[in-house]
Amino acid sequence: MMLRLLTLWVIALFLLPPAYGQLPGAPQNVQATIESETTSPAPGDTVTVAIIMDPKPGWHDYWLNPGDAGTPLELEWTLPEGVSAGPIRAPVPETLVVGGFMNHIYRQKHAFLVDIKLPPKLQPSKQIDLKVDARWSACSDLVCVPEGGSFVIPLKIGDGRIDADQRSRFDMWRAALPVPLDRQAQYKINGKVISVAIPFPENADAQSIWFFPQTENVFRYAAKQSARRSGDWLVVSGEIDTQFTGRIDGVLRFGDAQGLIVRATPGMVPQGGNALSVLGEKTGETGGSTPGNLFWILGLSILGGLLLNLMPCVFPILGLKAIAIAKSGGNEREARLDAVAYTTGIILSCLALGGAMLTLRAAGEEIGWAFQLQDPNVIFLLLLLMTAITANLAGLFDIGTIGAGDSLTRKKGVAGSFWTGVLAAVVATPCTGPFMAAAMGAALLLPVGQALLIFAGLGFGLALPFLAIAFIPPLRAHMPKAGPWMENFRRWMAVPMALTAAALLWLLAQLVGGAGWVIGGVSVAVLIAALFITTRKKAHNFAILGLASLIAITGIFAITRLEPPKTGSLTASKSGNVPFSVEKLAAFRADHRPVFLYFTADWCVTCKVNEAAAIDREETKAAFKKAAIVTMVGDYTRRDPAITRFLAQNGRSGVPLYLYYPAKGEPQILPQILTEDMMLELAK
Structure with a gap:
């Protein structure tokens, strides 16, 4: 009977939907904004839109083919009748290896470009809105957080004039895009080795080579690549992931983040040539684990x-x-x-x-x-x-x-x-x-x-x-x-x-x-x-x-059938405790006030033991009060995306987490088993 009871419980555990929705989130780790090259396009124009991504230090997002891990930018457009959106055009990516897995990423501010085609029959002065829901992954070297946003670009049909500053800004974004190659590349598979021969002038400089395949499941992304020059051909070799006979699309990166859009079909690959450096041999960009x-x-x-x-x-x-x-x-x-x-x-x-x-x-x-x-x-x-x-x-x-x-x-x-x-x-x-x-x-x-x-x-x-x-x-x-x-x-x-x-x-x-x-x-x-x-x-x-x-x-x-209570655990509302908020934490830090921040939940037994043994003791409270230490509490009893993201930023996927922010200097992560002596030491 107990076995059947447990079976029923396990089935229900994984099939029941969540009881409540999400709560408002914290600032994003990869901040996204959207701009249009012109806000007054003419009927029939093609308007270029930029989705600008700005990762925080230590964070990154992903190229169109993210590699072994991660998810790329996904766009879902809601457009007026007759208006259509083209494919995403992405800048040349860089590499990151984590745990032996290759990621195709961006660490610096960059923009994805999309061309929006307007119908020629639009009436002058007509107001139209371009709406898009965007989703992407924001990752550090330890954790990934799914992020997203909804954006609206209002356009008023006019003469198609583009402001000089805005044109210059978009030209900068376009310069970061790979250039289409005017000739077709060829590839050959020999056992587990795949070699791609790319037309490339013999007198053109080429170093720091890396081939980013956009066609998925052909290359083994994390395998080492080699490059050589044979006359007017540049040959990049890697390891095949699965047998393949169709066309391979990708981007050849060379030099200082320059790129060529490559389309390769089966064919002859020249032999011999001089070896070239691959990405990471000099730049160190293929870092990580x-x-x-x-x-x-x-x-x-x-x-x-x-x-x-x-x-x-x-x-x-x-x-x-x-x-x-x-x-x-x-x-x-x-x-x-x-x-x-x-x-x-x-x-x-x-x-x-x-x-x-x-x-x-x-x-x-x-x-x-x-x-x-x-x-x-x-x-x-x-x-x-x-x-x-x-x-x-x-x-x-x-x-x-x-x-x-x-x-x-x-x-x-x-x-x-x-x-x-x-x-x-x-x-x-x-x-x-x-x-x-x-x-x-x-x-x-x-x-x-x-x-x-x-x-x-x-x-x-x-x-x-x-x-x-x-x-x-x-x-x-x-x-x-x-x-x-x-x-x-x-x-x-x-x-x-x-x-x-x-x-x-x-x-x-x-x-x-x-x-x-x-x-x-x-x-x-x-x-x-x-x-x-x-x-x-x-x-x-x-x-x-x-x-x-x-x-x-x-x-x-x-x-x-019940409505969730407006307040959960009393942990965060105890006398002297401040409920967790990214904005409040930033304000305390700006005022150079020391902060003890901890994340707890009513279902976390370890959390409650630490609170009873170290945090909520009268001696600790008195010492913190004397040292003017602010105690901030994040209550994770119910689902809270803001807390989830903050935990992820600190390499955690659950509670407890204990942090101490001194008045000046970097925060320190405390052990997950606390003692009263540890708390009193913070107040000295």
Whole structure:
């Protein structure tokens, strides 16, 4: 029955829509503006529009083919009848390698140009609006944030005059575009090597060569390129990604960001010639991480998952595993099957949660790690699940016994371990422990496959202690043997589970208001009564599942009918605390006032432990007041894109995050486990 309950909960977890929409965001990391070369075009004119992108220092956006990672600029036009928009014309990009993956990017201010064709029958003095919705990725070397904007260009049909300053400005943008090559290039594939021969005068200077393929999935982007000159041909060689026989489009970059638009078809490629330098050999632009850095990030993820076992949020699940280990006794095969099943459950859950987060972020949602705990529907289902587990451990209802001498079938044992792993992963997501934060932040930048590897590493680290116990006999020999103590231990484990359920009930009330106490409390009471009565009457498991499902559906229906409260947790409104705002933080910094900024959530157990042990203590408050330190709090209990972006800028995908801004100097990131002494040290 518990297995079916958990199955229902997992399905609902990933299929339920978010309860609430997004909140207003913070300033963009790649600021976008739009301009028209003329605001008074003549009928039938072609008007050039510039989407101007201005990345902040340390940030970048992407070329038309972003390479191994990232997303390019996407435009969705809403134009008057008869008006049409041409393709995006992009400046010559540069390269960036992160984790062994090639990115085609822009670090400096640049403009994408689009030609808008007007119909010749437009009447003079007619007012028309060009509207466009734009989306792009803004990335640093550690994190990526989806950004976007809606723009309107009002035009008044006139004589087509272009102001001299504006023409000069647009000529500057046009100069950054690659020039179409008047002759066709040729390419040849030999095994894994692809060589593109590009017509290029023998006496023309050519160094710092790189071929940016616009045709996708032909070149292996991160592979090293080589270049040589053979007479009036410039040959660039790289590694093929997939077999290809059609036309290849791309941009040849050379010299100081000069470029040629290349179209290549299969043909002869000249042999021999003199070697030329490729981009990065002299300019160093092909910087960033090496493939080995991916393994370093993976190592951080595994270590972060391992340390999650020390976090308070995972303690109740460790108790369940302790029972399972003792139950296996000295049976080596059973212990190993149990550990593998437990590990599989954890890893698959981490992959599912990570994949869902990456999918939603790619769709434009500003979310971070543990995003599902910002949805009251998920919290309600978790509350019912924890209530059922608590009641089972306390003996209020029973599906089989785990007493001494009991022997579950292999199928049931493996299934139980698998779902315990699923539960462990989900319960652990509110925590962001040491080492884990950097790995999760880096995962947002990597391609999907490599990002999922990082999430799998997190799950492997979380399961590692039990794998070690199962596969290392000396460790298993020190584990307690099965016996009558297990029944008492099971009863005691109902206590932390009950506390977890109580915390979820409180969190539900924070998310939906006072009605959450009523809906959650009544649902818990009905569920316990239903489980007690149906199991005592030896009802079929499907009947029990049906009752539990009815309770869950009724509760979710009631929750979705509620309006979210205007204020969430009281954390940010405590006396002396300032709610997080990018603008307020900037103002305090401008006034040279020291600021202690921390991000928390009502569902983050680690956050609450730190607040009770270090932040909210009277000694800390008195010291901060004496030192005139402003305490600013970002409450991440409910989804907040502004906080998500700020966390991403600091290499985080979830809470907690603690920052101290001195009156003068650079901010410092504090450890994720705080002590009172650390807080008092800041005030000295």
